[in-house]
Amino acid sequence: MKKINSNPINVWALCLFFLFHFPANADKGYKLWLQYAPIADAVQREAYLEFFNQISVVGNSATHEVIRKELRLAFSGFFPNNAVPEIGDLESGNIWIGRSDVLPASVKESLGSRLSHLAGDGYMLSVYEGRVIISSKTDVGLLYGTFALLKAVQKREPLATLEILDNPRIATRMLNHWDNLNRTVERGYAGFSIWNWHRLPKHIDQQYIDYARANASIGINATSITNVNANALVLTPVYLEKAAALADAFRPYGIRIFLTARFNAPMQVGGLETADPLDPAVREWWKEKANEIYSFIPDFGGFLVKADSEGQPGPHNYGRTQADGANALAEALAPHGGLVMWRAFVYSEDTPTDRTKQAFDEFKPLDGKFNDNVIVQVKNGPLDFQPREPFHPLFGAMPETPLMMEFQITKEYLGQDTHWVNLASMWEETLQADTFAKGKGSTVSRVLDGTLHGYKHTAIAGVANIGTDRNWTGHPMAQADWYSFGRLAWNPEADIREIAEDWLKMTFTNDPSFVDPVVDVMIKSHAILVDYMTPLGLHHIMARSHHWGPGPWVTGGRRDDWTATYYHRASEDGIGFDRTEAGSNALEQYAPEVRDQWRNPDTISLDYLLWFHRVAWDKPLATGNTLWEEMALRYQRGVEGARWMKQTWLAQEGRIDEDRFEHVRSFLAIQVDEAEWWRDACLLYFQQFAQQPLPSGVEAPKYDLEYYQQFRRFFVPGI
Amino acid sequence: MKKINSNPINVWALCLFFLFHFPANADKGYKLWLQYAPIADAVQREAYLEFFNQISVVGNSATHEVIRKELRLAFSGFFPNNAVPEIGDLESGNIWIGRSDVLPASVKESLGSRLSHLAGDGYMLSVYEGRVIISSKTDVGLLYGTFALLKAVQKREPLATLEILDNPRIATRMLNHWDNLNRTVERGYAGFSIWNWHRLPKHIDQQYIDYARANASIGINATSITNVNANALVLTPVYLEKAAALADAFRPYGIRIFLTARFNAPMQVGGLETADPLDPAVREWWKEKANEIYSFIPDFGGFLVKADSEGQPGPHNYGRTQADGANALAEALAPHGGLVMWRAFVYSEDTPTDRTKQAFDEFKPLDGKFNDNVIVQVKNGPLDFQPREPFHPLFGAMPETPLMMEFQITKEYLGQDTHWVNLASMWEETLQADTFAKGKGSTVSRVLDGTLHGYKHTAIAGVANIGTDRNWTGHPMAQADWYSFGRLAWNPEADIREIAEDWLKMTFTNDPSFVDPVVDVMIKSHAILVDYMTPLGLHHIMARSHHWGPGPWVTGGRRDDWTATYYHRASEDGIGFDRTEAGSNALEQYAPEVRDQWRNPDTISLDYLLWFHRVAWDKPLATGNTLWEEMALRYQRGVEGARWMKQTWLAQEGRIDEDRFEHVRSFLAIQVDEAEWWRDACLLYFQQFAQQPLPSGVEAPKYDLEYYQQFRRFFVPGI
Structure with a gap:
């Protein structure tokens, strides 16, 4: 001891040296963008400690407990040589976290009108008398605000000038897992399903918690845990009990569970002889099933349904429309506040002249015929998650029916697990595409956030790229796609370069000699792959x-x-x-302004040339x-x-x-x-x-x- | 900084505090028994540092490089606040690691006759003039010795009095993975196969390296990576290239790869019309196949074969004996030094009067008829890995044919992934069972280590319990079964309580208030489960x-x-x-002394009562x-x-x-x-x-x- 203590500066230098030289198997891949790496710079560290040594979290819900736990975890990461302080619930914190309804009057007054701009699970971070105030109308909003604070520290941004007010633009931000009950994952390239059904409900793996943490940190608030090519068994009590255990684990993180409903479940697990959506017994079965599900999962999100597509049963089997099908399920969920997400990826059993036209042909005439709690889930493009597709013509075409986006985070057609391609670029192209539904500026993102048509429900889904691989996503860089999806789901207008930078800094290092060239690779990677x-x-x-x-x-x-x-x-x-008038005329499904742009092979972007010509x-x-x-x-x-x-x-x-x-x-x-x-x-x-x-x-x-x-x-x- | 530096003792105290309070997702489960936890006690730390601050590793093989890497990793774990020293290759180290043929003359002289007791990959640790000398005849032996040193540190044993000379009693110590090419694992309960065939050969995952490290640390030196219910595709070039990449990764750790050979591969992937082992074209096919495999994997271990059992093809299909079948493959491997491990788990397609008798009836008459490079692999008991079985009657019954043991580490019949049962107790019961083949003391362990019959080859296999679960084995305590298997494979006479203690200390903590009660649970757990x-x-x-x-x-x-x-x-x-003379008379397959012990329902141990009566x-x-x-x-x-x-x-x-x-x-x-x-x-x-x-x-x-x-x-x- 003596020799070392004689030079305490060196002790610290050595400490720091090692904080940045973890052994090879420290498993950083598992920690995703929540590394909470030690703060090496002494001045910075002291500045952050000023705030972090006195934290107040006011409130006692399960979400408040989760906020405290996250702060303790982050503290021990940022300041590995300091004892984690008690987190108080008084008003005296240098970081003060509490809902807007419990804000001290003086703070309320000071924040003034800005508080009134909080919406949904939106949050604000503001500095008041030297203290960071994190507030929201909801508990989950406080958790989001906490993650925003921790992101700022991960990016080594000063807290003293922090001013954020951030509301989600889309209400339901969701992952779709194409996970089968036998733990294979359709189009999954990162191993197998992280849901270990056999051990549920009694074993809640730490990975489920870390999954919820990661999602909450980027604002994801819903997850459909089973494959859209569905197995009706998941609707039976033995599986509902397991799903309920997951729902219980996710609830404090603001994440609600959806299940995929196989359309002929009334026959497969209900013993009925039909699944005709207009049959009273079928409708009754779905109602009882919904009641049963809500008895297991009181905040159950609803059903995600793939019907009449690639072998899945659906209303077509009974000569009914997609609206008939969706409404039967919606009626059952309505008393409980549940939603039906009905996929538009429907196509006939016979090869059509142009498959890209079918969803529009099928759904457009049904606009306004869906129940209030139905959302139609539309893939980004009219075919099927190709490396580049024009936007789906349904966007902008269904003003009376809420549409949600389905992106594919897993890379079915983009090199699968081993290709590095930053999907945010591809998604941005779709989100920024102009449908011209209500004139110029009618972007897909404005369809999704509901502002274009005044949708009652807004939602966005991403088909998850998560599996049992130690780093969750197979390719270490594919974590960025999960992250970017969450950020764009929260705000479809977000800057994708900023997202990439944030992700790199949180996941790897703030070193600009690393971040700058690697951001460049990320931003260009999609064009390269195409x-x-x-x-x-x-x-x-x-x-x-x-x-x-x-x-x-x-x-x-x-x-x-x-x-x-x-x-x-x-x-x-x-x-x-040829999708012009001389060919399949798929072009007619788009607004005239779009048609005019694309119908001429000499003026259409070369990126879409052979799609239409x-x-x-x-x-x-x-x-x-x-x-x-x-x-x-x-x-x-x-x-x-x-x-x-x-x-x-x-x-x-x-x-x-x-x-x-x-x-x-x-x-x-x-x-x-x-x-x-x-x-x-x-x-x-x-x-x-x-x-x-x-x-x-x-x-x-x-x-x-x-x-x-x-x-x-x-x-x-x-x- | 100032405030903190004013009390450097507290700085250290805080450092230490945190070294023992890792964040929740630090993923200790992944590190197995190689945690290399920081040394908290300052006096101890200084004492160990005396040795570790000057390490010499003499030699430049890939295995020497692996030794250096492991020492660096261990150093940064034990001494997180010290810079990892350069590892020299001079003779001046306080820890000196080098083969016996490069030992300095003075050291050689001092170690004297003890050196001559080194055998195979055995190693010695000895203190000479205050320096720890680790030596062996082989490079891999040095790696084993290094792990022995690190184990001593993990157990916080003083190095100054270290004296170990440890030779393996069994030559081939092997894992059998029942892993399919689609990554499902037959009787695997810890997720899916860790072999990602799709990404091989180009991606060598860190997990493969950590697998090799863990195995080497307990002396396992062989692995059969595919299911005994075999797919012949693994013998084709596209898979051989992948297997070769794994073999390359494992080689520095002293681990050789075996493959399972489907008996009708000559038909399935060779295009022949028969797989008759006496057909010259078939024999020629196997020879060419062996040549091809060795061109990919120069140190290929050989074939593990399940034939004529549970639907697998075999020599019975052609009216040939198990020896005919095994010898056809053995002949092909012989020029390359490869082995055939031929499973005795053979049973007829028709239900017999007593299935437990079949392996003996089939194999005993063939004693001496197998080629020199065939080993017959026999399960511990005559049925199939039940929670408790009497030892298999083949042990002791085939003096002219090397027999090897097949234990099941995965818990097919013992509660699968969620039951905690320390299998070492069960294995010890079999290993210590007396066959009386050459009078009292003819234990199964003496059959296996070759001393009873003078076997040319000795081997032991364990069916792996390893999968994609973050902690490798599903149940955290099932890691002990992998560990114990390795220790008993090295020395079937090892003390299982000592093994359990070692494992607990290395994996969790040296705190006796934890170790003592938990060892007790481990030792009693098998009897409880039975x-x-x-x-x-x-x-x-x-x-x-x-x-x-x-x-x-x-x-x-x-x-x-x-x-x-x-x-x-x-x-x-x-x-x-009833397996007495009045019943199936399976008892007659045992030696008279055993028979006498078991034939009387009033004297047989109650543990076996209903097995025989x-x-x-x-x-x-x-x-x-x-x-x-x-x-x-x-x-x-x-x-x-x-x-x-x-x-x-x-x-x-x-x-x-x-x-x-x-x-x-x-x-x-x-x-x-x-x-x-x-x-x-x-x-x-x-x-x-x-x-x-x-x-x-x-x-x-x-x-x-x-x-x-x-x-x-x-x-x-x-x-």
């Missing part, structure tokens, strides 16, 4: 069934619209799906290249982009922990290989029709087309 | 298929010997399977109770034992981290419930035949028999 997978509006050219890797040659089989050739229609004459290989484009040249050059550009991502990452060695650095490094090596695989396979295939050499600058494929076509894949995850 | 599941030698009375929970009523179906009634044969006359309900036992009374009282005693385990655990609150405390607590609540379930269901069922009331002291069942019989279970893990 280039090496599906440039120029190409879509649905992936391998069959598991959707991993290129498959532009996929043809034949049960349904034409499950093939690649149905969509790209490549021949010697050209390539692309059939184009000759030799057609000269605005870039000065022919279509074939442009396609080949974009594939090449994509590969080079992936290589640039890898190089940029390699330069980060030593700036973050070895474990995550190495994980991303190895995945980037796979990404570069697979980018080349996509480029080579697609160009070789399309070259058969284009019958032209690769333009200069495009690398020759390593193998011949046959090589790429003969792969047989086994046990690809997610199916 | 009491509430299968007392008095009952066996195979679990539920059908998934094997979870009681099912004494299971009867009918495809095979009689997959039912409970086949084994317990309960009627009004009595209960039990059919007994009337009213028969008075040595305990003074009738059979019925004794059975009921044992079930009751088991339930009370489970409650005692739970109470003992609850008293540990605050002595360890909250996360693991809470996890074990919730599982013990399940265990108590399920112990009652077993007791109530079994006693109600057997009472139908005994036709007597429950004796005094036995609690009345909560429900009637029908209640227990009508359960339908869905998605039980592990199948």
Whole structure:
């Protein structure tokens, strides 16, 4: 001791040295963006301690308890060498957390009109007489405000000048888990379902709590825990008891549970002979079922339903409309305040002339025919989560029916677990798209937040990318997609570069020599992936069934619209799906302003060209290249982009922990290989029709087309 | 800073305070028994630092690099406030690690004859002139010695008096993973397979490395990574490349990879029309396959084969013997030094009079007919991993054929993931059983270590309990079974109480107020479980298929010997399977001394009574109770034992981290419930035949028999 104490500064230096050199298996991946890393700078640390050494949390709900627990956890992370102080419930805290109805009169007066702007679970952070005041109308809003405070500290922002008032723009911000009861996850690439049904209800794993913490920290307040390709067993008491245990665990974090309802559950688990939504016995069954569910889960959110799609039963089986189907369930939930989220991803059993038109054709005529507590859940684009799609034409087209967004956070069509692509860019493109439903400025985000049509309910869903992998999402960088989804769900207008920066700082480090180049990679990653997978509006050219890797040659089989050739229609004459008046006329589903923008192959963005147009290989484009040249050059550009991502990452060695650095490094090596695989396979295939050499600058494929076509894949995850 | 520096002692006190108060999500479960917790006591810390501040590792193999890495990791754990020193390769270290062939002459001389006792990967730790010398004949032995050193520090043992010379008694110490290529794990209850085949070979997850570290730390040196119910695809190049990547990752840790070989692979992936082991084309196919495998994995261990059992193809399909089958594969591996591990768990397609007799009947006549590089892998008991079985009669019966042990670490029949039962007790009972093959003292452990029959090869396998669960094994306490298996594989005579103590100290804390009562629970846990599941030698009375929970009523179906009634044969006359001369005479497979001990129902241990005897309900036992009374009282005693385990655990609150405390607590609540379930269901069922009331002291069942019989279970893990 003596020798060391003789120089206390060095003791501290050593302490700090180690705080930043965790052993390899410290498992930072698991902690997501809630690392609460030690504050290294002594002056900063003292400044934060001024606030954190006296915290008041006023109130005694389960959510208040959760706030205290989070503050203690964060304190021990930020200040590992200080004893965690008692968290008081007096008014004397330097950080004071309490609902607006218990604010001291003097504070209330000082905050004045700003308090009146609080809405829903919105919160405010304000500095009053040197103290940080966190307030909200609700307990959960206080938790959100607490996470905002902790984010500021994680970003090393000064607290003394903190001024935030932030209300959620969308009421229900939700994850959709496509998790099966046997723990496989449809289109899940991060292992298996984190719901261990067998151990429920008696064992509540710490991971469930950490899941709730992570979600609450980004404002997610709802979760549908079972696959939309549903198993009716989840509606039986043995599973309801388990779901109720999860609901109990999530409740203090402001998260409500939804279940997927299999449309023919009245037959499968109810013993009825029909599931006809207009049959009185069926309606009665759903009512009793709803009563039963609410007896287990008093704040049950409602049902998420996939009907009449990909083999799922639905109202079509009985000659009924989607509204008939949805309303039968809605009627049962209404007395309890539950919602039906009815997916618009409906398509007929027969191959249509253009699958992208079906949801609009089916739902648009039903506008206004849904019960009050039904929301129609629409995917971002009209096909199915392709790397790039134009926005879905239903947005803006159903003023009388609340529509919600379904984004896919898991990367079914975007390289699955091993490709790094920041999905926020793709989502922003959709959210900012202008539907022109009520003239210019009628963006998709204004449809979703309800301001365009005055929707009674607003909601947004993301298909989760969460699994049993130690870091939750498989790719360490895919955590950003979960995070970004939450941020955009709270505020669809949020700046995606700021989101990426926040996430990097909280998850890795505030070091700008790391953050700046890596943000750049994140922001460009989506364009890069589209280039090496599906440039120029190409879509649905992936391998069959598991959707991993290129498959532009996929043809034949049960349904034409499950093939690649149905969509790209490549021949010697050209390539692309004509969706103009001369073709399927899907364009007519959009507003005239949009139609005018897209109907001309010379003015439409090249990003959507082949989605809407059939184009000759030799057609000269605005870039000065022919279509074939442009396609080949974009594939090449994509590969080079992936290589640039890898190089940029390699330069980060030593700036973050070895474990995550190495994980991303190895995945980037796979990404570069697979980018080349996509480029080579697609160009070789399309070259058969284009019958032209690769333009200069495009690398020759390593193998011949046959090589790429003969792969047989086994046990690809997610199916 | 100033205020804090004014009292440096407090700084340290605070440091230490926090080192022992990790945040809830620090994920100690993942670190297993390699926690390397900070050394709190200042005097101790200084004493250890004397050694650790100067470490020499002499040599430059990949294993030496791994040793250095482990030492650095351990150092930063033990001494979080000290900078990790450079690890030199000079002779000047206070800890000196180097092979015996590079020991300085003076040290060699001083260690003298003790050095000559080193064998295989054995190691020695010795103090010479105040320095700890770790030496071995092999690089891997140095790694084992390093782990022994780190164990001593974890147990806070003084280094200055350290003297260890430890050679492994069994050459191949191996895990068997029953992991399928789709990542499900047969009889796995800790999630799914940790092998992410899809990401291999390019992504080597940190978990693979930590798996290798954990295994090396307990001397495990081989792993068979695929299910014995085998998929021949794993023998094709696309999977061999993946397996090779794992082998590369494991090699520095001294771990060799084995693969399971599906017997009809020559047909399934080879395109042949037969898999007849005597067919020259088949033999040639296996030779070429072996050559191919060794081109991927130069130190490939060999094949593990399940043939002619539970639907797996085998030599019986061609009228050949098990020796014919094994030898065909052995011949292919021999030029490369590979082994065939051929499972004795063979049984006919037709229900036999007594299934427990079949392996002996099949294999005993083949003694001496197996090639030199074949080992026959025999389960601990003659049936199938029941909570308690007598030792397998093959042990001691095949002097000319190396036999290896197959223990089941995963708890297929012992409550699966949620029951805490320390399997070392069960294994010790088998290892210490006397076969009398060469007179008294011919224990099973002496069969296994080769000393009894002079086996050329010695080996032991454990069916792994490892999965994707964050803590590897599901139940936090099931980590002890992995650990104990490794320790007993190294030395089958090791003291199981000492093993349990070591594990608890390394995994949780050295605090005797925790260790002492918890060791007690561990040591008694197996007897408790047998009491509430299968007392008095009952066996195979679990539920059908998934094997979870009681099912004494299971009867009918495809095979009689997959039912409970086949084994317990309960009627009004009595209960039990007569395996004496009057019955199936399975007893004749044992040596005369064993037979004499077990043939008399009045002298056989009550623990095996109903395994070998059919007994009337009213028969008075040595305990003074009738059979019925004794059975009921044992079930009751088991339930009370489970409650005692739970109470003992609850008293540990605050002595360890909250996360693991809470996890074990919730599982013990399940265990108590399920112990009652077993007791109530079994006693109600057997009472139908005994036709007597429950004796005094036995609690009345909560429900009637029908209640227990009508359960339908869905998605039980592990199948």
